Amino acid sequence: MKEQNEQLEHLAEIRTMMERSSRFLSLSGLSGISAGIIALAGAFAAYQYMGWEAFSSHEVYETNAMRGGRDYTSFLIADALVVIVLALLSGFYFTWRKAKKKGYQIWTPTARRLAINLLIPLATGGIFCLILIFKYHLVGLVAPATLIFYGLTLLNASKYTLDEIRYLGISEIILGLIATFYIGYGLLFWAIGFGVLHIVYGALMFNKYER
Amino acid sequence: MGIISKFNKAFENRIRLGVMSILMVNDWVEFNRFKELIDDVTDGNLASHLKALEKLEYIVVRKAFIGRKPQTSYAATEAGRQAFNDHLDALEAILRKRD
Numbered sequence: 001m002k003e004q005n006e007q008l009e010h011l012a013e014i015r016t017m018m019e020r021s022s023r024f025l026s027l028s029g030l031s032g033i034s035a036g037i038i039a040l041a042g043a044f045a046a047y048q049y050m051g052w053e054a055f056s057s058h059e060v061y062e063t064n065a066m067r068g069g070r071d072y073t074s075f076l077i078a079d080a081l082v083v084i085v086l087a088l089l090s091g092f093y094f095t096w097r098k099a100k101k102k103g104y105q106i107w108t109p110t111a112r113r114l115a116i117n118l119l120i121p122l123a124t125g126g127i128f129c130l131i132l133i134f135k136y137h138l139v140g141l142v143a144p145a146t147l148i149f150y151g152l153t154l155l156n157a158s159k160y161t162l163d164e165i166r167y168l169g170i171s172e173i174i175l176g177l178i179a180t181f182y183i184g185y186g187l188l189f190w191a192i193g194f195g196v197l198h199i200v201y202g203a204l205m206f207n208k209y210e211r
Numbered sequence: 212m213g214i215i216s217k218f219n220k221a222f223e224n225r226i227r228l229g230v231m232s233i234l235m236v237n238d239w240v241e242f243n244r245f246k247e248l249i250d251d252v253t254d255g256n257l258a259s260h261l262k263a264l265e266k267l268e269y270i271v272v273r274k275a276f277i278g279r280k281p282q283t284s285y286a287a288t289e290a291g292r293q294a295f296n297d298h299l300d301a302l303e304a305i306l307r308k309r310d
Contacts, residue, residue, distance in 0.1 A: 007305050014299075
């Protein structure tokens with residue numbers, strides 16, 4: 001029996017070493033929650049600025065982009081940029097805190113691998129959306145496109161960090177596809193995808209790994 | 212017991228087991244990276260276990276200079292992978308027997 005316990009310990013050690021060396025495990029659930037809250041605040045700000053009509057139009061094109069002297073497109077882009085920067089900063093902070101608490105290094109080869117595999121699909125989606133806006137004025141397609149690209153990004157990243165991120169990725173993709181049927185309600189889908197889903201996922205992960 | 216005899220003595224030690232596990236899923240791993248990943252290991256201890264695995268030809272060493280700093284990296288050989296897989300099979304067999 002003693003022998004078998006020893007073998008079980010060996011297996012546990014092998015598993016830990018393989019995981020720790022190939023995946024970035026410091027990602028904190030709190031990062032997800034804070035990013036979600038910031039996204040909801042950003043969506044609320046956009047709602048306050050534009051009201052409901054600006055995004056309940058069923059047009060793909062930018063028909064309501066200028067109304068009462070307000071430039072909705074510029075506001076939305078600025079709002080989205082502020083949200084992304086703040087969400088990333090808070091995300092980094094909580095992840096850094098978790099790594100420090102567990103005594104892990106942050107900028108490891110696994111972190112670099114995760115960063116590269118996040119950035120490639122994410123940048124592709126970002127550039128694609130900028131082209132949609134500035135070349136074709138297809139503002140209505142931006143919300144579905146960001147959700148779908150973000151979902152694919154997470155799906156790709158799940159190989160290099162907590163495996164559960166794939167479920168968040170799949171949820172974002174499904175939401176993005178649904179959003180494609182309801183052009184004009186982009187802000188609502190953004191609030192669900194980047195706000196609510198992040199908070200739910202972050203809370204689940206925090207509960208599972210950090211309590 | 213036949214199963215026990217299949218156990219590879221080279222992997223009985225926790226540090227060697229850790230080194231091989233890491234090298235099974237990574238191409239080239241630096242000395243300092245092992246120190247980060249494996250809990251409670253000193254430089255000397257790690258170096259001697261790496262040396263032992265090298266002598267068995269389970270791992271190979273590559274020395275390079277990054278700027279002026281020497282950097283030593285390690286990778287598993289085909290023989291090392293095979294030996295480690297056999298060891299895993301033996302572990303699996305033992306655990307299956309228990310049911």
